[in-house]
Amino acid sequence: MTDGPRPAPRRPIRRRLVPLLAVAGGALILGGCQAPTFGAFRGATTQGHDEFKLWVGLMIAGLVVAAIVWGLIFFALARYRRRSGDQMPRQFHENLPIEIVYTTIPILIVAGIFAFTVVTENEIDAVSSHPAEIVHVLAYRWGWRFSYYSPQGRAQGVRIETSAEPRLLAQPATSKQYPQLVIPLGETTRIVLNSADVVHGFYVPEFNFSRLAQPGVTNRFDFTPTRPGVYRGQCSTYCGLYHSEMLFSVRVLPAPKFTAWLASEQSSQAAAAGPVAAKTTAATTTAAGGRAAVETSSAERGAGS
């Protein structure tokens, strides 16, 4: 008789491990029905919700992979731990089937992530041929201008813009110090985004959406809000001294209220400012007119819908 390696108790460990993995995997899969947000917003637009679903899917896929990897590591640690009387185990250099498996599986995972990402990005970037409203957004140092256009591209005489002098206000983005983009609930608003000077970023966290505002480039995208409310927005690309003051908010109103708001803005802005209507949203309105005139960029004028 030899005193070779003691046969390990295979059955008991496997029996205990299989139900454990099944319970953990089942909890993860069932947990997907009421998925946690994993730090993201659920998305207050249809586009933002698509982004949220992709994010949650990737996080769950990552956790499943992590669970399998950790499970195999701990299984190997427990199953093949050193025991008294052990001898050097059999040594070998390669195992072709295992190498094929551990090369193929990651390739399939990455291909799957790529496919889901492309499909989701295409959904988010798709622009409707019949938007209910068109808003030209002009970013400039250091503010925003929102100009409203009809679906046919006619200016509606409503303009909301930053009017406070550039200085460190350090207020919340939803404060009245900053401009507010108002859009209708459940309808598609086309945003036509430009920059008058340097690269800025148009970012609304609760829409799970950010896009660069670039001089000489027009970016178009749609928002279809699903929840009324007020959402903060900010410049997401460092653009200079008062970058932190490039704040704004988005208010989503039910469609009838939006129509009423637009009509009241049209009449009040026409009465207040004559041919060039501009709404001032801050208490400090002094230099706003001058800055607006300087910053009416050719970019915005050239940006058709």
Ligand SMILES: [Cu+2]
């Ligand atoms: Cu900026």
